[in-house]
Amino acid sequence: MSSPLLADLADIVGAEHVLTDPDVTQSFGTDWTRAWSSTPLAVIRPASTAEVAAVLRLCHANGTPVVTQGGNTGLVGGGVPHGDRTSVVVSMTRLNSVAAVDRATQTVEVGAGVTLSQLQAHASSAGFRYAVDLAARDSATVGGMVATNAGGLRVVGLGDTRAQVMGVEAVLADGTIIRRLEPLAKDNGGYNLSQLMTGSEGTLGVITAARLRLVRQPAEPEVVTLIGLPDVESAVDLVASARQRGDLTAAEMIRAEGMAVVRAVCGLTQPLANEHPVYLLLETATLPDLPNDVDAAVDPRMWEYRDRQAEAVATLGIPFKLDVCLPITAIPEFLKEMDQLPDTQGREVHVYAHLGDGNLHINLVDIDEPTSERLDEQVLTLVAQFGGSIAAEHGVGVHKTKWLHLSRSSAEIATMKAIKNTLDPTGILNPGVLLP
Ligand SMILES: Cc1cc2nc3c(=O)[nH]c(=O)nc-3n(C[C@H](O)[C@H](O)[C@H](O)COP(=O)(O)OP(=O)(O)OC[C@H]3O[C@@H](n4cnc5c(N)ncnc54)[C@H](O)[C@@H]3O)c2cc1C
Incomplete structure (x- = not known):
């Protein structure tokens, strides 16, 4: 050494x-x-x-x-x-212990380094399901998902990571261990420090373990339907009617350019009879209600077209990514205005979405530094004008600290800084992340 x-x-x-x-x-x-x-x-x-x-x-x-x-x-x-x-x-990958599922409380205690795939397999072997799922499941860890409050594919039906966290164990900057891993459905003994750690992006402590809620496996596999549509408005309308039936677990959107790139990069066949400007994937307990003559396919393999969007776009060059949330009904108008912004014009803008959550993933490829700075300014300001959030599920990281004020008031940011200064007074944990 x-x-x-x-x-x-x-x-x-x-x-x-x-x-x-x-x-x-x-x-x-x-x-x-x-x-x-x-x-x-x-x-x-x-x-x-x-x-x-x-x-x-x-x-x-x-x-x-x-x-x-x-x-x-x-x-x-x-x-x-x-x-x-x-x-x-x-x-954190060596902290990979997995305890037996506690059937009485439908929870499980796992180490922070356990991957999402490992957690899903463990829950499934006990007849349960871990509600959060995302395409990076083979590498993303429980600690990372709790630290970012990961969302993913089933938030519209089953909630985000925060909803699954019953408690966490974490180490503060000075080495103090705080531990709340008991399977308690009710526990109002003061501030909920586990939820404070959730979504704190490694700035308040290092999460070492978590007790997570599980849900029941569905009696039958869900129905996965890919639907070709003329525009985003039609997709939003279909999500609204699917929600009304009460059995929707996922509602994902791909646009034509995303379908083209995932097919080319991943060698996938055309999924429907025709090509369409917009594709909506619905996951429901029973067949969804669809308009007559709609071009659609019912097949669980349709997930691959959505799951592999990030991987496919990344092969085009270093992607400039924005992850934002909007009121879902504002999305068609937002996208029209975004396409008119000075720095998106003439570029291929890859947008795919957890549409049921109003969560858009906006990707542009091989953007230089001054352009990315301007894109942040233009797109995130537009998001704020539409009443949205500049950080939907990936967090603020270092990318969006400068723009946090668009989604949080100065009083809120000052309170966050006070919490950070109390728990990490010398600022050693993830400097430059989350807080400006
Ligand atoms: C193909 C692909 C698809 C994705 N899809 C989704 C999606 O649908 N939904 C979604 O929300 N995200 C998605 N992501 C983003 C990413 O997978 C999530 O943010 C995930 O939660 C990160 O987990 P990780 O273990 O890789 O964390 P890392 O990338 O290692 O870290 C992420 C953040 O968490 C902090 N952190 C990590 N572990 C700990 C810990 N133990 N204690 C404290 N802080 C910690 C890090 O410091 C960092 O700030 C996707 C990513 C890829 C590559």
């Missing part, structure tokens, strides 16, 4: 779990989109809550910035360092 700090870290986690070779650490320093990249000082791989606490105590004493990382599938630059050799990355 080349410095006293690294030697002390090796004493805590074992020398083989302090990675310093830039060839190895580079992937931990580069985010999924490749838009942010720095070389970490080291990557530390603790295996227990006690080791996380000792690592944080040491970094706190030394004033060393700590970036917590799960599966590194975040899309706003929150899980990688900014600046070469300035921060240690604490990788």
Whole structure:
């Protein structure tokens, strides 16, 4: 080990779990989109809550910035360092314990490093389901999903991560452990610190474990219907009628350009008889009510066209991404105005959406820095004018700190800063993330 700090870290986690070779650490320093990249000082791989606490105590004493990382599938630059050799990355993937499902409370306690796929398989083997699902399921971890309050494909029917969190265990910046993992349906003993950690993007503490609610497996597999439509208005109308029936679990939208790119990149066939400007995927308990003569296919494999949108767009170049939420009925007008913005004109704008939640993923490819700055300004200001949120489900990260004021009042931001300063007074946890 080349410095006293690294030697002390090796004493805590074992020398083989302090990675310093830039060839190895580079992937931990580069985010999924490749838009942010720095070389970490080291990557530390603790295996227990006690080791996380000792690592944080040491970094706190030394004033060393700590970036917590799960599966590194975040899309706003929150899980990688900014600046070469300035921060240690604490990788959480070795905290992968999975307890037996507690059938009486329909909950399970899992380590922060457990992947979503592992959690889903574990729940399913006990006859339950974990409600949150997203395309990065093989890498995204429980800690990352709680830290970002991940949404995903079934929020419209089953809620976001926050709705599944019964409690968390977390380590604060100075190494203090706070633990609330008991399976208690009611627990009003003061502030809900587990929910404070949820969505805090690694800025308030390192989540080491969570107790998560499970839902029952459906008696029959859901019906998945892909529908070709002339415009976004028709998609919004169909979502409204599907919601009214009360059995909707997912409502996802793809536009024509997204369908073309996913078919080309992933080698998929044309899913419907004809091509359409807009495609809506509905997941329902029974067949949805559809207009006569609509071009539609009922087949669970239709999920692939939506699931692989991010992967397909990323092959076109480094994507500039915006993840925003709008009142769903405002979306058709918002998209028309967005297409008229100076910096979107003449460019291919890939939009896919968790339409049931009013959540749009806006992607433009290979945008230079001044353009991305202007796009943030133009698109996010428009989102605010439509009464939307500039950060729907991916979080604020480093990407959107500058624009937080568009979605939060100065009083709210000042309160968030006060909480941050209390829990992390020297600011070692994820510096530059979330708060301006
Ligand atoms: C193909 C693809 C599809 C996606 N689809 C969706 C989607 O539908 N819905 C959605 O919400 N997101 C989606 N995402 C984004 C991403 O998967 C989620 O944000 C996910 O929750 C990140 O988990 P992670 O373990 O990869 O976290 P990371 O990327 O490692 O970290 C994300 C943030 O959480 C913090 N963090 C990570 N672990 C911890 C911890 N244990 N304690 C404290 N802080 C921590 C990091 O510091 C960082 O700020 C998608 C990403 C990809 C690549």
